[in-house]
Amino acid sequence: MKKLMLVLVLVLSSGAGAVRAQDDLSKQLLSIKRIYVDRLTGGETAAQMRDLIIASLHGAKLYVLTENQERADAILRGAAEDLIYTDQFQSSDSVDLRSGVSSGSRSTRSSTGARSLSVGVGDKDSTDIRERKHEALATVRLVNKDGDVIWSTTQESDGAKFRGASADVADKIARQLTADVERVRSKQ
Numbered sequence: 001m002k003k004l005m006l007v008l009v010l011v012l013s014s015g016a017g018a019v020r021a022q023d024d025l026s027k028q029l030l031s032i033k034r035i036y037v038d039r040l041t042g043g044e045t046a047a048q049m050r051d052l053i054i055a056s057l058h059g060a061k062l063y064v065l066t067e068n069q070e071r072a073d074a075i076l077r078g079a080a081e082d083l084i085y086t087d088q089f090q091s092s093d094s095v096d097l098r099s100g101v102s103s104g105s106r107s108t109r110s111s112t113g114a115r116s117l118s119v120g121v122g123d124k125d126s127t128d129i130r131e132r133k134h135e136a137l138a139t140v141r142l143v144n145k146d147g148d149v150i151w152s153t154t155q156e157s158d159g160a161k162f163r164g165a166s167a168d169v170a171d172k173i174a175r176q177l178t179a180d181v182e183r184v185r186s187k188q
Contacts, residue, residue: 025150028074029142029181030188035063036072040138045082045166049138052170053080060174062181074150078140082166089129097121134158136165140173151180 037054040046053076058065066072103115136159141152153176157168 025144025148026180026184027188028144028150029184032063032073032142032144034066034072035074035076035142036066036069037076038069040077040140041079042081043083045136046080049080049082049136049166049170052166053138053140053173056167056170056174057177060178062178073145075143076140077143078138080136080138080140080166080169082134082136084132084134087131087133089131090127092124092126094124095122134165136169138169138173142177151177153177 035057037050037057040050040053042049054065057063057076069075097120099117099119101115101117135156137154137156139152139154141149144150153173155169155172155176157165157172159165160168163171
């Protein structure tokens with residue numbers, strides 16, 4: 001019984017330590033002064049997304065952004081993709097109704113009679129819709145000098161009203177980081 005109790009205490013205390021360790025890492029957001037934005041993995045558009053993220057973070061004025069990785073307190077790493085594609089929808093509906101009635105009679109005395117009725121209805125509707133779509137996705141993490149992840153987010157966008165999908169994703173990343181820094185500040 002004592003062994004079971006000891007194991008239970010060890011398990012519970014190790015879980016609490018993991019939660020405390022994560023809380024301590026998020027507090028590091030307040031001690032960071034300089035950030036280096038590393039190259040993002042992904043397609044050809046990842047380099048453009050990096051530049052947009054740098055511009056958005058610079059506009060947020062949370063940290064000094066540096067191009068010198070050795071001077072940085074933390075590194076922003078991740079992956080990004082910006083896709084432009086055509087979404088196509090095709091449908092075809094058809095309704096057709098045909099009917100016909102015919103009657104005829106013949107007599108031996110030169111009288112003949114014939115009746116005929118025919119009805120035909122047809123309708124065909126085809127739709128071909130092609131829509132150009134633009135979507136962007138980025139998942140980034142802020143890593144301290146020890147290699148520990150202290151913050152991460154994933155953002156995606158189909159584009160905003162007055163800006164493209166990539167610019168919208170970069171802005172969402174900066175807003176999320178700002179909100180998370182403010183949340184950590186308010187807890188202190």
